[in-house]
Amino acid sequence: MNKNTENMIVAHGGGPTAVINSSLHGVVEEARKCQIKGIYGAINGIEGVLNNNFYDLNRLTSQELKLLSRTPASAIGSCRRKIGNDDVKIILNNLIENNVRYFFYNGGNDSMDTCSKIAAQAEMINYDLRVVGIPKTIDNDLYNTDHCPGYGSAARYIAVSTGELLCDVRSLPIHISILEVMGRNAGWLAAAASLANNSGNMLIYLPEIVFNKEKFLEDVKCARRRTDGLVIVVSEGIKDSKGKLIGDTGIKDGFGHTVPGGAADVLARMISSNFDFKVRTEKPGLLGRASISLQSKIDAREAYDVGVQAVRYAINGGTGKMISIVRECNKPYSYSLKTVPLDSVAEREKKFPLEWINENGTSVSNEFTEYCTPLIGDDLPKYLVL
Amino acid sequence: MNKNTENMIVAHGGGPTAVINSSLHGVVEEARKCQIKGIYGAINGIEGVLNNNFYDLNRLTSQELKLLSRTPASAIGSCRRKIGNDDVKIILNNLIENNVRYFFYNGGNDSMDTCSKIAAQAEMINYDLRVVGIPKTIDNDLYNTDHCPGYGSAARYIAVSTGELLCDVRSLPIHISILEVMGRNAGWLAAAASLANNSGNMLIYLPEIVFNKEKFLEDVKCARRRTDGLVIVVSEGIKDSKGKLIGDTGIKDGFGHTVPGGAADVLARMISSNFDFKVRTEKPGLLGRASISLQSKIDAREAYDVGVQAVRYAINGGTGKMISIVRECNKPYSYSLKTVPLDSVAEREKKFPLEWINENGTSVSNEFTEYCTPLIGDDLPKYLVL
Numbered sequence: 001m002n003k004n005t006e007n008m009i010v011a012h013g014g015g016p017t018a019v020i021n022s023s024l025h026g027v028v029e030e031a032r033k034c035q036i037k038g039i040y041g042a043i044n045g046i047e048g049v050l051n052n053n054f055y056d057l058n059r060l061t062s063q064e065l066k067l068l069s070r071t072p073a074s075a076i077g078s079c080r081r082k083i084g085n086d087d088v089k090i091i092l093n094n095l096i097e098n099n100v101r102y103f104f105y106n107g108g109n110d111s112m113d114t115c116s117k118i119a120a121q122a123e124m125i126n127y128d129l130r131v132v133g134i135p136k137t138i139d140n141d142l143y144n145t146d147h148c149p150g151y152g153s154a155a156r157y158i159a160v161s162t163g164e165l166l167c168d169v170r171s172l173p174i175h176i177s178i179l180e181v182m183g184r185n186a187g188w189l190a191a192a193a194s195l196a197n198n199s200g201n202m203l204i205y206l207p208e209i210v211f212n213k214e215k216f217l218e219d220v221k222c223a224r225r226r227t228d229g230l231v232i233v234v235s236e237g238i239k240d241s242k243g244k245l246i247g248d249t250g251i252k253d254g255f256g257h258t259v260p261g262g263a264a265d266v267l268a269r270m271i272s273s274n275f276d277f278k279v280r281t282e283k284p285g286l287l288g289r290a291s292i293s294l295q296s297k298i299d300a301r302e303a304y305d306v307g308v309q310a311v312r313y314a315i316n317g318g319t320g321k322m323i324s325i326v327r328e329c330n331k332p333y334s335y336s337l338k339t340v341p342l343d344s345v346a347e348r349e350k351k352f353p354l355e356w357i358n359e360n361g362t363s364v365s366n367e368f369t370e371y372c373t374p375l376i377g378d379d380l381p382k383y384l385v386l
Numbered sequence: 387m388n389k390n391t392e393n394m395i396v397a398h399g400g401g402p403t404a405v406i407n408s409s410l411h412g413v414v415e416e417a418r419k420c421q422i423k424g425i426y427g428a429i430n431g432i433e434g435v436l437n438n439n440f441y442d443l444n445r446l447t448s449q450e451l452k453l454l455s456r457t458p459a460s461a462i463g464s465c466r467r468k469i470g471n472d473d474v475k476i477i478l479n480n481l482i483e484n485n486v487r488y489f490f491y492n493g494g495n496d497s498m499d500t501c502s503k504i505a506a507q508a509e510m511i512n513y514d515l516r517v518v519g520i521p522k523t524i525d526n527d528l529y530n531t532d533h534c535p536g537y538g539s540a541a542r543y544i545a546v547s548t549g550e551l552l553c554d555v556r557s558l559p560i561h562i563s564i565l566e567v568m569g570r571n572a573g574w575l576a577a578a579a580s581l582a583n584n585s586g587n588m589l590i591y592l593p594e595i596v597f598n599k600e601k602f603l604e605d606v607k608c609a610r611r612r613t614d615g616l617v618i619v620v621s622e623g624i625k626d627s628k629g630k631l632i633g634d635t636g637i638k639d640g641f642g643h644t645v646p647g648g649a650a651d652v653l654a655r656m657i658s659s660n661f662d663f664k665v666r667t668e669k670p671g672l673l674g675r676a677s678i679s680l681q682s683k684i685d686a687r688e689a690y691d692v693g694v695q696a697v698r699y700a701i702n703g704g705t706g707k708m709i710s711i712v713r714e715c716n717k718p719y720s721y722s723l724k725t726v727p728l729d730s731v732a733e734r735e736k737k738f739p740l741e742w743i744n745e746n747g748t749s750v751s752n753e754f755t756e757y758c759t760p761l762i763g764d765d766l767p768k769y770l771v772l
Binding site: 012015016021041044047055060064067068070071072073074075076077078079080160161163164165167168169170171172173177249250251259261262265272278280281282283284285286287289290291292293294381382383384385386 | 398401402407427430433441446450453454456457458459460461462463464465466546547549550551553554555556557558559563635636637645647648651658664666667668669670671672673675676677678679680767768769770771772
């Protein structure tokens, strides 16, 4: 890094999305326009800053930048690392030593916490550092933003996949498929299954509602009275009345959160040991956040725009904020961007609204359909149903 | 069904593919051209014939036929039913009663067996019935055809998904993902992961090679010396030295075959109980055969063509055969169609060639790349790798 010029660092935190690279694209293009000289990506998120491991993003040609927006996951890597007070000091030392004046962190609520700590430390030691958060998460669980870049594409993936699955289970008699959908504590992504362009037979279970085995078996029994197959969509984060995960991998992530997984298999065993129904599970997992072919166009545009806006805000003197999306109109969909304090986003989770879940706890309301439809981009493909 | 006209029935057997409806499209269009009056689809395969449950395909508009080719799974349904001698008699009775003169069965090796029995019975009782098999299976395990319609699209899905997964596991440090791929006894589909447009770190396990736990753990240990993540692709059908499935759902299908599933989770437990590596599993399952967005164009065209050819062959007096694909040239890819005896395909499985598997049993050769590349259609998307 050239220490004689004012430098900029962008980093990615947490799980990648199908459009996190679009935000990176936006950051780099705007930083070039604003004539920031040194434009660097921290390799593997905050770990890259801690270890002085950077990639010179000025090396990218305009053709490579375009390719970046169609590249899955995070091109500069990411990490899950909870930073302590000592880390914050090392980070600041490294930023000062490299004459870094702009720091952009693209991530979720944990990353906004990291961002907030860095901004506070810079202010405390009176170092002029512009720290701006860029929202991102397929979970859509950030406060103070209408929705999060990354969610629209992951939601499109789930909606399209559910529609295809409904066609498949209808093809073969006596067939139940349980689709396990990512989402630690919030059901936004699983709820997107309801958008599937298909009049199929479906039950949706979100982590906001306590999972009850007896009720579940009753739901399945009723739903199986219809003969056109059944898709059960289950959020990996569903929990019992004691708050215990139904599917628990036994693993903890870098922030100490338990990693969920396997809920669909647990539910399948419940069904097969109580009924004579043929049941199987599908768990696309990471494929759902990495799919470029099902990237939502509006999501990719918004992701690019929040990247651009983060740079503009910092160049104009702003710091300590996250870029947030404001929904201006639903039909036709339009949005604007504003800034919100990092502290109002950090370490909080915006759950799926209980009032958007039906009384039986197995489907979601039209309010959600109206909320989510514009975010998934182009109309879903239509199928022939005989 | 109008019994005063010569009628035609088309039926689907076994698991659907992303292009089985394209074959149906081909059959219907060609039957109309050939002025077959009654064009019917048996609902849920041979069960529809047994129960006289048919859909009048003449009802479909040309716009609906186009939509059919972009509709996932089987629009007229399918089944998994082993037919006995009594069934064959009922089938023939129903066909005769409805004045059905053409019977097309689109399926895999089990369906060709059904087809063969119907053809034999018709001949025995001297009923002029033209019985033609249309090949289909994502497993690509049919004898006497270069490859099977349905395989190219499923292979494209696996190749694209693996490429996206390689990007994802590279994004976060210490990350292993195990991708479980369909395929009861043949590794053709899992092998398609090797086409992933990515220089990533990958191990592939096919059912043709006996799975050995100790060797597997050694493979993983060696592969993890590289720092860019690891994708382990495992065919759901891998078995130990005693022929026991590593992942066994405990379910048997209509043909008495054990249904595999869960191999990836078993392998993940092996890794996590022996190493300190972070490991997770993805099992797209049915999504891999239902994905229309990753349909291979060449696969869709071939599927349409075998449907057309089946009708032409029958109209010209042919019976008792399956349409088969002959690869004429690899670059540029071209193919022709011929017919092969149903008996030469029925109840046999074409395994992945052992000579196309490398010595360590964890990757496949360039011969496979050359074989498979034309089948998956358009070039795979390119990604930016920094």
